[in-house]
Amino acid sequence: MEIHDTKIWTVDKIDGKIMNCPQIEEASLWIKKNEVVAFPTETVYGLGGNAFSNEAVERIFAAKGRPGDNPLIVHIADETQLNGLVSHVPEQAKKLMEAFWPGPLTLILPKGEHVASKVTAGLLSVGVRMPSHAIALALIQKSGLPIAAPSANLSGKPSPTTAGHVYSDLKGRIPGIIDGGPTGVGVESTVVDCTTDVITILRPGGVTKEELEAVVGNVQFDPALHDHKEAPKSPGMKYTHYAPNAPFVLVDSDPEFLQNLVDKDKACGKKVGILTTGERKDAYHADVIIPCGYRSDLKSVAHSLYDALRAFNETDVDIIYGEVFPKKGVGVAIMNRLEKSAGGKVIKEN
Template identity: 40%
Template sequence: MAMNIGKDVKLAAQNLRKGELVGIPTETVYGLAGNALSEDAVLKIYAAKNRPQFNPLILHIAHIDQLNKLGLSLPFKAMELAARFSPGPITFLVPKSEKIPDIVTAGTPAVAIRIPDHPLTLELLREIDFPLAAPSANPSGYVSPTTALHVFEQLGDMVSYILDGGECRVGLESTIISFLGEEPELLRYGGAPLEAIEAVIGPVKLPEKGYSDNPVAPGMLARHYATAHPLLLGNMNSLLEQHQGKRLATISFREEAKGIPATHQFILSPSGSLEEAAKRLFAAMRMADSMDIDLIIAERFPEQGLGKAINDRLNRASTPA
């Protein structure tokens, strides 16, 4: 198949109106987008990703004002967060309306909504008169894509067009906050740090159990973001000792791993920036996975800011001990 990648927003919109799928850039990761109000288009998303249909999708819109037309609304605290973080890497889980097909929400009574922060995709969303359902543009369970080429390599013939917006700026999926209960609840760590969210709306309830086999929101499956090679997460030095003699690749925050060739080391931020590390995480996981190795070893990151989201992704990608 010819590589159908470019910056033609009108062509992307035309394909979406026909019920086809389009790869879209966002600040978090690339999405696999279809008309959220068309059951046929949404079914194509599940089929292309080989995604279980009990795993809900996120609705992408261009502006909060579009919610009224969809029969949706945000409670006050969600509006406060939207004023601070939207467009941006935050998703709101709210009660759904009958205008949203059940297939989008996997039959649950709630819908996840966000406004992505990427000029090409915002232009696309303004060009069409329907919201986009858009999970990450990769086979279900594998590492999320952060460039247009990643999308093409994995889903090339499933996607009619890939809108190329360059490398994703954040590199991790959005933070998901539920507004279904009496108090806001964190469902997924992501690109908007929990500390910054709590600075706006006060304490957020943390999940008793982070993962689920019956998720109420996207990105909650226990095994997710996984590499084909086994990935072990923990203390770098002790893992290296345990696996001497094996062909290894390493993923670390800022320090070099002893005894590993430089070509097999992925140091995500020598300067110690969690933002830079987050941006580079998925690309590093892909590169390591493409090597002729036995095992990927990753260290835990500081449990603060985006470090929590990085650890969440590595934890779910890791092979159980």
Template identity: 45%
Template sequence: METKIFTADTVKDAAALLKAGELVAFPTETVYGLGADATNESAVRKVYAAKGRPSDNPLIVTVADVATVERFATITPAARKLMDRFWPGSLTIILPIKPGALSPVVTGGLQTAAFRNPANALTRELIAESGNPIVGPSANLSGKPSPTTAAHVMHDMKGRIAGILDDGPAKVGVESTIIDMSTDTPTILRPGAVDEEMLEPVVGTVASDKHKVGAGETPKAPGMKYKHYAPDAQVVIVDHEVDFPAAIAWATASGHDFGVLATDPVLKGLDDTLTTYSLGKDLQAATANLFAGLRYFDLHPTVKVVLAEGFVAEGLGAAYMNRLEKSAGGEHFSPKAAQ
């Protein structure tokens, strides 16, 4: 299959492919998504096949407006407040769906679905032009780092999907916050750029569900059950800037080629023969650049270990560390263990 690139001038052509049951990747402010008509079960099944995604991992339904959500779900007053405050934007909202409104292939067999209205005008135009909401998982092979550019999508999906709508690099860099509004207490199932401090003035107390989903349990949101965001090399999180010299010494002693994924203050003064990737100057830049950095090391197949900078898991740091922890499989560098 030829994978075509579309732009703002050819968005109607991309929408025509969606109407025909084909897959088209699309840009958002967070990462690139993989779109298919959410009302076309055979098209949705193509998404699972293209990604190699487990079928019990539910898909986000991406919409152009709130009115579309009303076709499929019951919007509670609290959920509507969130939509009024944060949509379009980086917040995905789980709601109870109307009986038979969406295929179990979309929902993972649950009676809830996750809805998102992205802050990318070109994608909202694509959805509106196609006439139906689209499913929108990240447009990468399952388990790999999410794509933040059209080039990343092409790397993973060339020949697997019909097209990619290119609108430049994603600005946020990690997927949207997911909040479950089908429960008594609103619960964050995946942290993102919209954090608890931003949500609580709108809906009151917000819980954070940090449990791991069991083998026989269907997750209510993407990213809760399976290993995600992993490059070919083993990622090892270095929690403190002062630990990097010890971590580099440990990695050097291992005899394996290794890389360093860190902000400019950490990289400054390191041996320039090391394979490194700059996350930028601070946490905000690091979050935007994390997935691109993880993908960078797949271009260096001799690198077997990536030393990645950790941050305090608060605010945006919670979103960054959520993705990095999953990429590393929970592996942290321990200065004492390395001695």
């Protein structure tokens, strides 16, 4: 692939005139040329390209090293951009748009005739969302194109929540990164399938099952979240994701049991890391202890999750143990990401 000098465009003042700032202008020119640019959203940083161009989408896959059967999400700035992207919008989807757009919710809809075939990985549906981040919206509006964008990281690594994370992974692989500071939610958007009779969650994220049900009634989780035999309809369903460099294992136990595992590994000469929370960081003795938010506030855990996982890559630990969290509210999204990071490896006390 062609190697670029990766430029960083810093946008530190977000106001109503942002679309006309020179950084957004320059970045949008790359999008119009079917190149790729990294940019912040309210969830994580995305790696964006023209959703109508297979050439641009191929560059996204090449930069990330992403498997070609893993579909992308298309980002829009207003609902008129659905024209050509989708063939129609079901009534349930319209209710969800009204309630949660702009915001961290992706809707799987019947695809339209103009969306690039590589965006959908050959599927008859396409994922679409309207981000709420001012920089993302400005880039889409200025380019005049819907932007296909997965997370702006090397495939399989923790998603980026700062421009520095993006640069660490993709420097020399993409033309530029718009630096808009740290992201907010910290985990990717919730993805729901609106082509089924019952709204189905394909990937848990910033919008919870309970919040969805308050708008459209019964909502179900897709069994494919745990059984990946079919082609994925959403990013994050099929492959191991979000993994730090060292082996990562989840431990479903009290702190004493986890500490016993640490002690056994240290007795064998291993350097051990622990992913924990602010409440428990002083309960352990290990080589590296990284707290990730507070157990009493799971949104803080989601916000800090990828930064904490990436922080272990700056250490020399041989193995990382991570605590588990209750699968309620945003805890469902947190555990989805941690289980992916661990490749399904969980040690249970009982």
